Amino acid sequence: MKPATAAKKLDVYLPATPAEFQENTITRDELAALQENPPQWLKDLRKDGPHPKNLVAARLGISIAALSRNDVEDALTTEQINALLEAKPQWLIAERESYQSVLSEQRRLKALRAER
Known part of the structure; x- marks a missing residue:
């Protein structure tokens, strides 16, 4: 899926995500992995x-x-x-x-x- 769609599903602001996230497509498995075990950048974005x-x-x-x-x-x-x-x-x-x-x-x- 497109990064914008993944960002929406993760409830994060796309321009604040890392460049790697913004530039690559995200598979459903990768999205599920981000939801189950969020990396530090995702935790920080959700918090702050x-x-x-x-x-x-x-x-x-x-x-x-x-x-x-x-x-x-x-x-x-x-x-x-x-x-x-x-x-x-x-x-x-x-x-x-x-x-x-x-x-x-x-x-x-x-x-x-x-x-x-």
Whole structure:
């Protein structure tokens, strides 16, 4: 598979991976080996980042679209994410509230469908 696909499956930011990973195709067996016994670079990336947008959004408790709306275009490190969570800028508070209301509405609709 392509390196971008493998990076997505491993939940890592492709440009932060080693050049060897970025330049070569990855077999399913190699991917399974990376998942089961991650090398140090993979452990470090998962712990410290930079993280892909989907993980940044999840850690902040907002949507990926909310990141774009608020000009967060780059991958963030764990330190940057924690700094945002501590600073609690107004846009983050508003986006978290909005995201939670969307999730609760989705749960309500799912429960309604299940009753039918």
